[in-house]
Amino acid sequence: MTVTAAVASDDIDLHVDEEIKKCLDPQSPQSFFLFAGAGSGKTRSLVAALDHLRQAMGKSLRMRGQKVAVITYTKAARDEIVRRTQFDPVIAVSTIHSFAWTLIEGFNHDIREWLRVELNAAIADLKAKEAKGRAGTKASAERQADIASKQRRLARLDSTKKFVYSPDSDNRGRDSLNHAEVLKLAGDLVKTKPALRQILRDGYPYILVDESQDTNRHIVEALFAFQASYKGEVVVGLFGDMMQRIYGDGHPSLGESLPMDWATPTKKMNFRCPRRVIELINKIRDVTDKQVQIPRSAAHEGHIRMFVFPSEGVDKAAAEQAICAHMADLTADHDWLNEEAVKILILEHRMAALRMGFDDLLAALYPITQFRTALLDGSLPLVSFFSSLILPLWEAKGEPFAIARIVRAASPLASASALKQAEDQLEQLGKAQDAVDALIRLLDGNPDVTFREVVENVAETGLFTVPDLLKVALAGAGIEETDEDEQEEKSERDKAIAAFLTAPFQQVRAYTKYVAGKARFDTHQGVKGLEFPRVMVIMDDQEARGFMFKYEKLFGGGVDDSQTASTRRLLYVTCSRAQRSLALVAYAENPERVRSQLVANGWFKPEEISLGLA
Ligand SMILES: Nc1ncnc2c1ncn2[C@@H]1O[C@H](COP(=O)(O)OP(=O)(O)OP(=O)(O)O)[C@@H](O)[C@H]1O
Numbered sequence: 001m002t003v004t005a006a007v008a009s010d011d012i013d014l015h016v017d018e019e020i021k022k023c024l025d026p027q028s029p030q031s032f033f034l035f036a037g038a039g040s041g042k043t044r045s046l047v048a049a050l051d052h053l054r055q056a057m058g059k060s061l062r063m064r065g066q067k068v069a070v071i072t073y074t075k076a077a078r079d080e081i082v083r084r085t086q087f088d089p090v091i092a093v094s095t096i097h098s099f100a101w102t103l104i105e106g107f108n109h110d111i112r113e114w115l116r117v118e119l120n121a122a123i124a125d126l127k128a129k130e131a132k133g134r135a136g137t138k139a140s141a142e143r144q145a146d147i148a149s150k151q152r153r154l155a156r157l158d159s160t161k162k163f164v165y166s167p168d169s170d171n172r173g174r175d176s177l178n179h180a181e182v183l184k185l186a187g188d189l190v191k192t193k194p195a196l197r198q199i200l201r202d203g204y205p206y207i208l209v210d211e212s213q214d215t216n217r218h219i220v221e222a223l224f225a226f227q228a229s230y231k232g233e234v235v236v237g238l239f240g241d242m243m244q245r246i247y248g249d250g251h252p253s254l255g256e257s258l259p260m261d262w263a264t265p266t267k268k269m270n271f272r273c274p275r276r277v278i279e280l281i282n283k284i285r286d287v288t289d290k291q292v293q294i295p296r297s298a299a300h301e302g303h304i305r306m307f308v309f310p311s312e313g314v315d316k317a318a319a320e321q322a323i324c325a326h327m328a329d330l331t332a333d334h335d336w337l338n339e340e341a342v343k344i345l346i347l348e349h350r351m352a353a354l355r356m357g358f359d360d361l362l363a364a365l366y367p368i369t370q371f372r373t374a375l376l377d378g379s380l381p382l383v384s385f386f387s388s389l390i391l392p393l394w395e396a397k398g399e400p401f402a403i404a405r406i407v408r409a410a411s412p413l414a415s416a417s418a419l420k421q422a423e424d425q426l427e428q429l430g431k432a433q434d435a436v437d438a439l440i441r442l443l444d445g446n447p448d449v450t451f452r453e454v455v456e457n458v459a460e461t462g463l464f465t466v467p468d469l470l471k472v473a474l475a476g477a478g479i480e481e482t483d484e485d486e487q488e489e490k491s492e493r494d495k496a497i498a499a500f501l502t503a504p505f506q507q508v509r510a511y512t513k514y515v516a517g518k519a520r521f522d523t524h525q526g527v528k529g530l531e532f533p534r535v536m537v538i539m540d541d542q543e544a545r546g547f548m549f550k551y552e553k554l555f556g557g558g559v560d561d562s563q564t565a566s567t568r569r570l571l572y573v574t575c576s577r578a579q580r581s582l583a584l585v586a587y588a589e590n591p592e593r594v595r596s597q598l599v600a601n602g603w604f605k606p607e608e609i610s611l612g613l614a
Pocket of ligand 1: 036039040041042044241270272528529530531576
C-alpha cells in the first residue's frame with residue numbers, strides 16, 4: 001500500500017481538530033477562526049475541542065475557579081452542547097443574552113452612566129427628526145410618545161439602585177434593561193473598561209462561539225478587543241459560516257482583516273448531504289466566496305427536484321401533498337409519505353398556521369409584539385390556559401386517573417384548602433367532577449366551540465383559575481357591545497384578545513403541536529444547525545407578505561442587491577439541511593421565467609424542474 005493510498009480522502013479535514021488542539025495549549029494559546037460550509041462538522045469540532053479541554057485542562061481550570069465559556073445562538077443549541085459535554089460544570093454554555101448579562105450584572109453605576117448617554121443621544125435624535133418631520137401625523141405622535149417615555153426613564157435613572165434583566169422574558173419592569181440594550185452595553189463596557197476585560201480573563205480564559213456569523217456584532221467586537229488585550233493568555237475561538245448569515249444582528253464583514261495572530265483552519269468536506277445537494281449548494285455559493293465542498297466517499301447521489309407553481313389559483317396544501325407522493329416514487333423512499341418523516345420549511349409561522357389549521361389563533365395574537373415570543377414558545381398564559389389545561393383534560397376523557405391528576409394539580413375546587421374547608425369532602429369532589437363533565441359536554445357537543453365559550457364555561461363552574469387577561473376580556477365584552485366610545489379606546493392588545501376568543505377552540509390542538517416542535521413544519525431560519533433526511537422548502541413571496549427575503553427576484557435573475565444576497569444565503573441554509581433528498585417548491589408570478597433562469601444558471605437540470613405537477 002502506498003503512503004497516499006493510506007490517507008483516505010474522507011480524512012482531509014482531520015488536521016483541523018489537531019490544529020484547534022494546538023490553539024488550546026495553555027503554553028501557547030492562540031485564537032482561531034474556523035469558518036467552513038454547511039455540514040462540514042463545525043459543531044462536531046466544537047464538541048471535540050470541549051472534550052479536549054475537559055480532559056487536558058478540566059482539573060486545573062476547576063482549581064483556579066475558571067470555566068470554558070461557550071456561546072450558542074439558541075437555547076436548543078445550548079442544551080445540545082451541554083448534553084454532548086456530559087453536563088460538565090467546567091463548560092459554561094449560554095446564549096448570547098445570558099452571557100452578556102453575566103458580564104455586566106451588578107455594574108449598576110456603569111450601566112446607569114451608559115444609559116444616561118444612550119438615552120440623551122436617542123432623545124436628541126428623535127427631537128431632530130421631529131423638527132424635520134410633519135406635525136400632526138401618526139409618526140410625529142409616536143416620536144413624541146417615545147421622547148416622553150425616554151425622558152421619564154432618564155429622570156428615574158438616579159433612583160434606580162439595581163438594574164434587572166432576564167434573558168427569557170419581555171423585561172417590562174421599571175428597572176429592566178431590554179435585550180438589545182444588554183448586548184450593546186456588554187459590548188461597550190468590555191471594549192472600554194479594562195477592569196471588565198480582566199474579570200473576563202480571570203473567569204473565562206477560553207471563549208468559544210458557535211454560529212458566530214450571526215452573533216451580535218457588539219459582542220463579537222468586544223471579544224476581539226478582549227483577545228487583543230490578552231494575546232498569548234486567552235483563546236477566542238469563532239466557529240461559523242458567512243454564507244449562513246441570516247439575521248441582521250451579526251457582523252457583516254466578520255473574518256475580513258482578521259488579526260495576524262489568529263489561526264484560520266478550514267474544512268472542505270460536507271459530511272451531511274448527498275452529492276447532488278452538495279453540487280447545488282456549491283452553485284448557490286458560487287457568486288459569493290466560491291468555497292467548494294466535496295462529498296464524503298460513501299455519500300449517495302441523492303435527489304433534488306424543483307416544482308414551480310403560479311402564486312394564484314393553486315390549492316397549495318394539496319399540491320404539497322402530491323409532491324410528497326411524487327418524491328416517494330422518484331426516490332423510492334416511502335417515508336416521503338410519512339408525515340413525521342418529512343421536514344417542511346416555511347418562511348413565516350403564518351404559513352404553517354394556514355396549513356395546519358390554527359390561523360385564526362395566530363393571526364389574532366401574533367401582531368402583539370409583547371405576546372410574540374411567549375406565543376411561539378407555548379408559554380403565553382392566555383393560550384397555555386387552553387393548551388396545557390383544557391386540551392389535556394379533554395384528551396384524558398375516559399381515563400379517570402388522568403383526569404383526577406389534572407384536576408388535583410390545577411383545580412381550585414379540588415385544592416387541599418378547598419377540601420379542608422369543605423364540610424363534606426365527597427360533595428366537594430363531586431363539584432369538581434360536575435365541572436369536568438360540563439366542560440367535556442361542551443367540547444364534545446360542538447366542534448366549532450370558541451375559546452370564549454370554553455373560558456365562560458370554566459369561569460362559571462370555577463373548575464380552573466382563569467388568567468387575568470382573559471377575565472378582563474370577558475368583562476370587557478359587555479362594554480364593547482353597549483358603548484362605542486369604550487370600544488374605540490380599547491387597546492390593540494384587548495382587540496387581539498377579543499379576536500382570539502372568537503376563534504375555534506379546536507385550533508389549539510394544531511398550535512400546541514407546532515410550538516412543541518412536533519409538527520412537520522419549521523421556519524427556514526429555525527432549522528439552522530439541524531439536519532433531516534427529507535426536506536421540502538416552500539418559497540412563496542406573496543404568502544410571506546413583505547418579508548425581507550424575495551425568492552422570485554433571486555430565481556428570476558433580478559438585480560443582485562442585499563435582498564437577493566440574503567435570500568441566497570437563506571436558500572443555502574435550507575438546502576444544506578437535507579441528508580437524502582430535497583424538494584423545492586416555489587410559488588411565482590412567472591413560473592416559466594423562474595424555470596428558464598434556474599436552468600440557465602446551471603442550478604438545476606431541465607428534467608429536475610417541473611412547472612406544476614405533470
Ligand atoms: N469527521 C466526521 N466524520 C463523520 N461524520 C461527521 C464528521 N464531521 C461531521 N460529521 C457529521 O456531519 C453532520 C454535520 O456536522 P455538523 O452539524 O457538526 O456540521 P456543521 O458544520 O456544524 O453544519 P452546519 O453549519 O450546516 O450547521 C453531522 O451529522 C455530523 O455527525
